[in-house]
Amino acid sequence: MVKRTSLAGDSCPIARALDVFGDWWSLLIIRDASLGCRRFGEFQTSLGLAKNILATRLRTLVERGILKMIPASDGSAYQEYVLSPKGRGIFPILVALRQWSEEFDEHPNEIDTFLVDRENGKPVQKLALYSQDGRLLSAADTTLKPRAAAKRARRVPA
Amino acid sequence: MVKRTSLAGDSCPIARALDVFGDWWSLLIIRDASLGCRRFGEFQTSLGLAKNILATRLRTLVERGILKMIPASDGSAYQEYVLSPKGRGIFPILVALRQWSEEFDEHPNEIDTFLVDRENGKPVQKLALYSQDGRLLSAADTTLKPRAAAKRARRVPA
DNA sequence: CAATCAGGTTTAATAATGCAACCAGACTGG
DNA sequence: CCAGTCTGGTTGCATTATTAAACCTGATTG
Numbered sequence: 285m286v287k288r289t290s291l292a293g294d295s296c297p298i299a300r301a302l303d304v305f306g307d308w309w310s311l312l313i314i315r316d317a318s319l320g321c322r323r324f325g326e327f328q329t330s331l332g333l334a335k336n337i338l339a340t341r342l343r344t345l346v347e348r349g350i351l352k353m354i355p356a357s358d359g360s361a362y363q364e365y366v367l368s369p370k371g372r373g374i375f376p377i378l379v380a381l382r383q384w385s386e387e388f389d390e391h392p393n394e395i396d397t398f399l400v401d402r403e404n405g406k407p408v409q410k411l412a413l414y415s416q417d418g419r420l421l422s423a424a425d426t427t428l429k430p431r432a433a434a435k436r437a438r439r440v441p442a
Numbered sequence: 443m444v445k446r447t448s449l450a451g452d453s454c455p456i457a458r459a460l461d462v463f464g465d466w467w468s469l470l471i472i473r474d475a476s477l478g479c480r481r482f483g484e485f486q487t488s489l490g491l492a493k494n495i496l497a498t499r500l501r502t503l504v505e506r507g508i509l510k511m512i513p514a515s516d517g518s519a520y521q522e523y524v525l526s527p528k529g530r531g532i533f534p535i536l537v538a539l540r541q542w543s544e545e546f547d548e549h550p551n552e553i554d555t556f557l558v559d560r561e562n563g564k565p566v567q568k569l570a571l572y573s574q575d576g577r578l579l580s581a582a583d584t585t586l587k588p589r590a591a592a593k594r595a596r597r598v599p600a
Numbered sequence: 601c602a603a604t605c606a607g608g609t610t611t612a613a614t615a616a617t618g619c620a621a622c623c624a625g626a627c628t629g630g
Numbered sequence: 631c632c633a634g635t636c637t638g639g640t641t642g643c644a645t646t647a648t649t650a651a652a653c654c655t656g657a658t659t660g
Binding site for chain 1: 563
Binding site for chain 3: 632633636637639640643644646649650651654655657658659
Protein backbone atom coordinates (compact mmCIF):
# COMPACT_ATOMS: atom_id res chain seq x y z
CA MET A 285 0.00 0.00 0.00
CA VAL A 286 1.20 3.46 -0.81
CA LYS A 287 -1.18 5.17 1.57
CA ARG A 288 -0.61 8.71 2.51
CA THR A 289 1.18 7.78 5.75
CA SER A 290 -1.15 9.09 8.38
CA LEU A 291 0.59 10.69 11.30
CA ALA A 292 -2.31 10.00 13.64
CA GLY A 293 -0.44 7.43 15.70
CA ASP A 294 2.67 9.55 16.02
CA SER A 295 3.59 10.62 19.49
CA CYS A 296 4.71 14.10 18.45
CA PRO A 297 2.02 16.68 19.10
CA ILE A 298 3.10 18.70 16.08
CA ALA A 299 2.62 15.72 13.81
CA ARG A 300 -0.72 15.00 15.44
CA ALA A 301 -1.93 18.52 14.81
CA LEU A 302 -0.78 18.37 11.20
CA ASP A 303 -2.63 15.13 10.83
CA VAL A 304 -5.86 16.88 11.78
CA PHE A 305 -5.69 20.06 9.72
CA GLY A 306 -2.26 20.11 8.12
CA ASP A 307 -3.19 19.87 4.49
CA TRP A 308 -3.25 22.57 1.88
CA TRP A 309 -6.84 23.65 2.18
CA SER A 310 -7.94 22.89 5.69
CA LEU A 311 -6.08 25.73 7.32
CA LEU A 312 -7.36 28.14 4.70
CA ILE A 313 -10.90 26.95 5.32
CA ILE A 314 -10.37 27.50 9.02
CA ARG A 315 -8.92 30.92 8.28
CA ASP A 316 -12.00 31.86 6.27
CA ALA A 317 -14.28 30.42 8.92
CA SER A 318 -12.61 32.54 11.56
CA LEU A 319 -13.18 35.53 9.30
CA GLY A 320 -16.87 34.86 9.04
CA CYS A 321 -17.37 32.48 6.14
CA ARG A 322 -20.15 30.02 6.88
CA ARG A 323 -21.70 28.76 3.68
CA PHE A 324 -20.37 26.26 1.19
CA GLY A 325 -20.55 28.80 -1.56
CA GLU A 326 -18.73 31.43 0.45
CA PHE A 327 -15.81 29.11 1.01
CA GLN A 328 -15.80 28.06 -2.58
CA THR A 329 -15.66 31.51 -4.09
CA SER A 330 -13.21 32.72 -1.48
CA LEU A 331 -10.80 29.84 -1.92
CA GLY A 332 -11.41 29.00 -5.55
CA LEU A 333 -10.98 25.29 -5.00
CA ALA A 334 -12.88 22.48 -6.62
CA LYS A 335 -16.22 21.74 -5.05
CA ASN A 336 -15.51 18.08 -4.45
CA ILE A 337 -12.33 18.92 -2.55
CA LEU A 338 -14.18 21.49 -0.50
CA ALA A 339 -16.91 18.99 0.23
CA THR A 340 -14.49 16.35 1.51
CA ARG A 341 -12.47 18.88 3.48
CA LEU A 342 -15.55 20.30 5.17
CA ARG A 343 -16.76 16.79 5.93
CA THR A 344 -13.50 15.69 7.54
CA LEU A 345 -13.17 18.94 9.47
CA VAL A 346 -16.65 18.33 10.85
CA GLU A 347 -15.78 14.70 11.64
CA ARG A 348 -12.71 15.84 13.49
CA GLY A 349 -14.57 18.35 15.57
CA ILE A 350 -13.01 21.48 14.08
CA LEU A 351 -16.17 22.66 12.41
CA LYS A 352 -19.76 21.96 13.28
CA MET A 353 -22.81 22.25 11.12
CA ILE A 354 -25.64 24.36 12.38
CA PRO A 355 -29.04 24.27 10.75
CA ALA A 356 -30.12 27.57 9.29
CA SER A 357 -29.49 31.13 10.54
CA ASP A 358 -30.84 33.09 7.57
CA GLY A 359 -34.14 31.28 7.21
CA SER A 360 -33.30 29.09 4.25
CA ALA A 361 -33.20 25.40 5.02
CA TYR A 362 -29.48 25.02 4.35
CA GLN A 363 -26.61 24.29 6.66
CA GLU A 364 -23.78 26.48 7.84
CA TYR A 365 -20.30 25.59 8.95
CA VAL A 366 -18.99 27.31 12.05
CA LEU A 367 -15.91 26.74 14.16
CA SER A 368 -16.17 24.68 17.30
CA PRO A 369 -14.09 25.67 20.35
CA LYS A 370 -11.51 23.19 19.10
CA GLY A 371 -11.49 25.04 15.81
CA ARG A 372 -11.25 28.44 17.43
CA GLY A 373 -8.21 27.12 19.26
CA ILE A 374 -6.39 27.12 15.95
CA PHE A 375 -6.40 30.90 15.89
CA PRO A 376 -2.92 31.30 17.43
CA ILE A 377 -1.52 29.08 14.71
CA LEU A 378 -3.03 31.32 12.05
CA VAL A 379 -1.59 34.34 13.80
CA ALA A 380 1.83 32.70 13.97
CA LEU A 381 1.72 31.92 10.25
CA ARG A 382 0.67 35.46 9.47
CA GLN A 383 3.39 36.99 11.58
CA TRP A 384 6.02 34.75 10.03
CA SER A 385 5.07 36.01 6.59
CA GLU A 386 5.03 39.60 7.79
CA GLU A 387 8.56 39.17 9.09
CA PHE A 388 10.19 36.93 6.51
CA ASP A 389 8.25 37.09 3.24
CA GLU A 390 10.33 38.00 0.22
CA HIS A 391 7.66 40.35 -1.07
CA PRO A 392 5.92 41.76 1.99
CA ASN A 393 4.39 44.51 -0.09
CA GLU A 394 2.11 41.92 -1.66
CA ILE A 395 0.50 41.29 1.71
CA ASP A 396 -2.67 43.30 1.78
CA THR A 397 -3.93 43.07 5.33
CA PHE A 398 -2.64 43.18 8.87
CA LEU A 399 -4.14 42.06 12.13
CA VAL A 400 -5.28 44.78 14.46
CA ASP A 401 -6.90 45.16 17.82
CA ARG A 402 -10.56 45.74 17.11
CA GLU A 403 -10.83 48.19 19.98
CA ASN A 404 -8.38 50.79 18.77
CA GLY A 405 -7.29 49.62 15.33
CA LYS A 406 -3.66 49.25 16.34
CA PRO A 407 -1.57 46.27 15.24
CA VAL A 408 -1.34 43.43 17.70
CA GLN A 409 1.86 42.41 19.43
CA LYS A 410 3.99 39.66 18.05
CA LEU A 411 3.37 36.25 19.57
CA ALA A 412 6.13 35.40 21.98
CA LEU A 413 7.02 32.49 24.16
CA TYR A 414 7.54 33.13 27.85
CA SER A 415 8.76 31.02 30.71
CA GLN A 416 6.61 30.61 33.77
CA ASP A 417 8.52 33.38 35.48
CA GLY A 418 8.09 35.70 32.54
CA ARG A 419 11.37 35.48 30.66
CA LEU A 420 11.20 35.67 26.86
CA LEU A 421 12.28 32.32 25.41
CA SER A 422 13.80 31.50 22.05
CA ALA A 423 13.96 28.02 20.59
CA ALA A 424 17.42 27.52 22.02
CA ASP A 425 16.16 28.31 25.51
CA THR A 426 13.74 25.42 25.43
CA THR A 427 14.01 21.67 25.34
CA LEU A 428 11.68 18.71 25.19
CA LYS A 429 11.05 16.61 28.24
CA PRO A 430 9.55 13.13 28.08
CA ARG A 431 6.16 12.85 29.68
CA ALA A 432 6.19 10.45 32.58
CA ALA A 433 2.89 8.73 31.88
CA ALA A 434 3.26 8.64 28.12
CA LYS A 435 1.08 5.76 27.04
CA ARG A 436 2.84 4.34 24.03
CA ALA A 437 1.06 4.79 20.76
CA ARG A 438 -0.05 1.40 19.57
CA ARG A 439 2.38 -0.26 17.24
CA VAL A 440 2.03 -3.63 15.65
CA PRO A 441 4.56 -5.67 17.62
CA ALA A 442 5.66 -8.20 15.04
CA MET B 443 -3.65 22.34 -16.67
CA VAL B 444 -4.55 20.74 -13.39
CA LYS B 445 -1.58 22.19 -11.56
CA ARG B 446 -1.39 22.12 -7.82
CA THR B 447 -2.61 25.72 -7.47
CA SER B 448 0.31 27.52 -5.95
CA LEU B 449 -0.66 30.10 -3.39
CA ALA B 450 2.47 32.14 -3.96
CA GLY B 451 0.66 35.03 -5.58
CA ASP B 452 -2.04 35.19 -2.95
CA SER B 453 -2.21 38.34 -0.92
CA CYS B 454 -3.04 36.56 2.34
CA PRO B 455 0.04 36.13 4.50
CA ILE B 456 -1.27 32.84 5.86
CA ALA B 457 -1.58 31.41 2.38
CA ARG B 458 1.87 32.71 1.52
CA ALA B 459 3.39 31.00 4.52
CA LEU B 460 1.63 27.75 3.68
CA ASP B 461 2.96 28.03 0.18
CA VAL B 462 6.49 28.03 1.54
CA PHE B 463 6.38 25.23 4.09
CA GLY B 464 2.77 24.14 4.30
CA ASP B 465 3.03 20.64 2.94
CA TRP B 466 2.99 17.38 4.79
CA TRP B 467 6.67 16.94 5.42
CA SER B 468 8.25 20.36 5.41
CA LEU B 469 7.11 21.37 8.85
CA LEU B 470 8.23 18.05 10.27
CA ILE B 471 11.63 18.50 8.66
CA ILE B 472 11.82 21.95 10.21
CA ARG B 473 10.76 20.50 13.55
CA ASP B 474 13.53 17.93 13.41
CA ALA B 475 16.01 20.54 12.30
CA SER B 476 15.12 22.70 15.27
CA LEU B 477 15.67 19.66 17.45
CA GLY B 478 19.14 19.11 16.12
CA CYS B 479 18.84 16.93 13.03
CA ARG B 480 21.34 17.95 10.39
CA ARG B 481 22.16 15.05 8.12
CA PHE B 482 20.10 13.55 5.34
CA GLY B 483 20.15 10.19 7.04
CA GLU B 484 19.05 11.61 10.36
CA PHE B 485 16.00 13.17 8.80
CA GLN B 486 15.23 10.03 6.89
CA THR B 487 15.30 7.65 9.83
CA SER B 488 13.53 10.14 12.07
CA LEU B 489 10.71 10.82 9.64
CA GLY B 490 10.57 7.51 7.82
CA LEU B 491 9.75 9.13 4.51
CA ALA B 492 10.97 8.11 1.08
CA LYS B 493 14.38 9.38 0.19
CA ASN B 494 13.29 11.01 -3.03
CA ILE B 495 10.61 12.98 -1.20
CA LEU B 496 13.11 14.01 1.45
CA ALA B 497 15.57 15.06 -1.23
CA THR B 498 13.09 17.32 -3.00
CA ARG B 499 11.79 18.76 0.25
CA LEU B 500 15.27 19.59 1.48
CA ARG B 501 16.12 21.11 -1.87
CA THR B 502 13.08 23.36 -1.96
CA LEU B 503 13.52 24.35 1.67
CA VAL B 504 17.07 25.39 0.85
CA GLU B 505 15.87 27.24 -2.27
CA ARG B 506 13.33 29.08 -0.20
CA GLY B 507 15.84 30.14 2.40
CA ILE B 508 14.48 28.08 5.27
CA LEU B 509 17.44 25.75 5.44
CA LYS B 510 20.99 26.30 4.36
CA MET B 511 23.67 23.77 3.59
CA ILE B 512 26.90 24.05 5.45
CA PRO B 513 29.94 22.09 4.41
CA ALA B 514 31.16 19.68 7.03
CA SER B 515 31.20 19.94 10.85
CA ASP B 516 32.28 16.39 11.75
CA GLY B 517 35.24 16.16 9.43
CA SER B 518 33.69 14.06 6.70
CA ALA B 519 33.27 15.87 3.41
CA TYR B 520 29.46 15.76 3.46
CA GLN B 521 26.92 18.52 3.81
CA GLU B 522 24.61 19.36 6.65
CA TYR B 523 21.27 21.12 6.66
CA VAL B 524 20.74 23.79 9.30
CA LEU B 525 18.01 26.33 9.81
CA SER B 526 18.53 29.86 8.59
CA PRO B 527 17.14 32.77 10.63
CA LYS B 528 14.09 32.59 8.39
CA GLY B 529 13.74 28.95 9.36
CA ARG B 530 14.23 29.60 13.05
CA GLY B 531 11.41 32.12 12.75
CA ILE B 532 9.05 29.18 12.24
CA PHE B 533 9.56 28.11 15.83
CA PRO B 534 6.48 29.92 17.18
CA ILE B 535 4.35 28.11 14.63
CA LEU B 536 5.67 24.78 15.86
CA VAL B 537 4.95 25.83 19.42
CA ALA B 538 1.43 26.87 18.48
CA LEU B 539 0.79 23.52 16.81
CA ARG B 540 2.16 21.68 19.80
CA GLN B 541 0.06 23.64 22.25
CA TRP B 542 -3.06 23.10 20.19
CA SER B 543 -2.55 19.34 20.38
CA GLU B 544 -1.86 19.52 24.08
CA GLU B 545 -5.12 21.35 24.60
CA PHE B 546 -7.44 19.70 22.11
CA ASP B 547 -6.10 16.30 21.12
CA GLU B 548 -8.54 13.44 21.62
CA HIS B 549 -5.85 11.21 23.08
CA PRO B 550 -3.45 13.53 24.89
CA ASN B 551 -1.91 10.61 26.73
CA GLU B 552 -0.31 9.51 23.49
CA ILE B 553 1.77 12.68 23.43
CA ASP B 554 5.14 11.79 24.83
CA THR B 555 6.95 15.08 25.27
CA PHE B 556 6.31 18.58 26.47
CA LEU B 557 8.18 21.81 25.94
CA VAL B 558 10.05 23.15 28.92
CA ASP B 559 12.24 26.05 29.83
CA ARG B 560 15.78 24.74 29.59
CA GLU B 561 16.85 26.81 32.57
CA ASN B 562 14.59 25.29 35.17
CA GLY B 563 12.78 22.44 33.40
CA LYS B 564 9.36 23.96 33.92
CA PRO B 565 6.74 23.99 31.15
CA VAL B 566 6.55 27.14 29.08
CA GLN B 567 3.60 29.48 29.09
CA LYS B 568 0.93 29.18 26.49
CA LEU B 569 1.36 31.47 23.50
CA ALA B 570 -1.03 34.35 23.77
CA LEU B 571 -1.92 37.34 21.67
CA TYR B 572 -1.71 40.76 23.26
CA SER B 573 -2.70 44.22 22.17
CA GLN B 574 -0.12 46.97 22.16
CA ASP B 575 -1.35 48.10 25.55
CA GLY B 576 -1.13 44.62 26.97
CA ARG B 577 -4.69 43.33 26.86
CA LEU B 578 -5.15 39.62 26.08
CA LEU B 579 -6.88 39.27 22.72
CA SER B 580 -9.03 36.48 21.38
CA ALA B 581 -9.90 36.04 17.72
CA ALA B 582 -13.09 37.99 18.19
CA ASP B 583 -11.18 40.96 19.57
CA THR B 584 -9.20 41.33 16.38
CA THR B 585 -9.96 42.29 12.84
CA LEU B 586 -8.10 42.65 9.58
CA LYS B 587 -7.22 46.03 8.22
CA PRO B 588 -6.25 46.61 4.60
CA ARG B 589 -2.71 47.78 4.14
CA ALA B 590 -2.54 51.18 2.55
CA ALA B 591 0.30 50.50 0.14
CA ALA B 592 -0.73 46.98 -0.78
CA LYS B 593 0.82 46.41 -4.16
CA ARG B 594 -1.60 44.12 -5.95
CA ALA B 595 -0.36 40.63 -6.60
CA ARG B 596 0.01 40.21 -10.32
CA ARG B 597 -3.02 38.75 -12.02
CA VAL B 598 -3.50 38.04 -15.66
CA PRO B 599 -5.87 40.83 -16.65
CA ALA B 600 -7.95 39.17 -19.36
C1' DC C 601 -44.23 24.67 -13.74
C1' DA C 602 -39.89 26.37 -15.90
C1' DA C 603 -35.71 28.37 -14.44
C1' DT C 604 -32.30 29.03 -11.21
C1' DC C 605 -29.44 28.42 -7.34
C1' DA C 606 -27.14 26.12 -3.25
C1' DG C 607 -24.83 22.27 -2.23
C1' DG C 608 -23.08 18.83 -3.36
C1' DT C 609 -21.48 13.75 -6.18
C1' DT C 610 -19.40 11.47 -10.25
C1' DT C 611 -16.04 11.05 -13.91
C1' DA C 612 -11.88 11.26 -16.17
C1' DA C 613 -7.62 13.66 -16.51
C1' DT C 614 -3.25 15.20 -14.40
C1' DA C 615 -0.05 15.76 -10.60
C1' DA C 616 2.04 14.23 -6.35
C1' DT C 617 3.52 10.44 -3.35
C1' DG C 618 5.66 6.15 -2.03
C1' DC C 619 8.54 2.22 -2.60
C1' DA C 620 12.18 -0.15 -4.42
C1' DA C 621 15.97 -0.31 -7.25
C1' DC C 622 19.91 1.86 -8.83
C1' DC C 623 24.12 4.83 -8.67
C1' DA C 624 28.16 7.76 -7.61
C1' DG C 625 31.47 9.43 -4.45
C1' DA C 626 33.64 8.98 0.22
C1' DC C 627 35.46 5.96 3.65
C1' DT C 628 37.28 1.36 5.50
C1' DG C 629 39.85 -2.91 5.88
C1' DG C 630 43.06 -5.94 4.29
C1' DC D 631 44.69 -0.70 -4.40
C1' DC D 632 40.70 -3.25 -4.66
C1' DA D 633 36.27 -5.04 -2.56
C1' DG D 634 32.81 -3.77 0.38
C1' DT D 635 30.01 -0.43 2.61
C1' DC D 636 27.92 4.01 4.00
C1' DT D 637 25.97 8.55 2.75
C1' DG D 638 23.27 10.99 -0.13
C1' DG D 639 20.95 10.98 -3.38
C1' DT D 640 18.30 9.93 -8.61
C1' DT D 641 15.25 7.13 -11.59
C1' DG D 642 11.02 4.24 -12.71
C1' DC D 643 6.83 2.74 -11.93
C1' DA D 644 2.56 1.78 -9.28
C1' DT D 645 -0.69 4.01 -6.26
C1' DT D 646 -3.07 8.18 -4.52
C1' DA D 647 -4.73 12.64 -4.37
C1' DT D 648 -6.17 16.77 -6.67
C1' DT D 649 -8.53 19.06 -10.17
C1' DA D 650 -11.98 20.81 -13.56
C1' DA D 651 -16.05 19.95 -15.53
C1' DA D 652 -20.27 17.66 -16.02
C1' DC D 653 -24.10 16.09 -13.64
C1' DC D 654 -27.60 15.68 -9.99
C1' DT D 655 -31.02 16.84 -6.34
C1' DG D 656 -33.86 19.61 -3.54
C1' DA D 657 -35.25 24.37 -2.48
C1' DT D 658 -36.43 28.81 -4.04
C1' DT D 659 -37.95 32.18 -7.46
C1' DG D 660 -40.86 33.90 -11.21
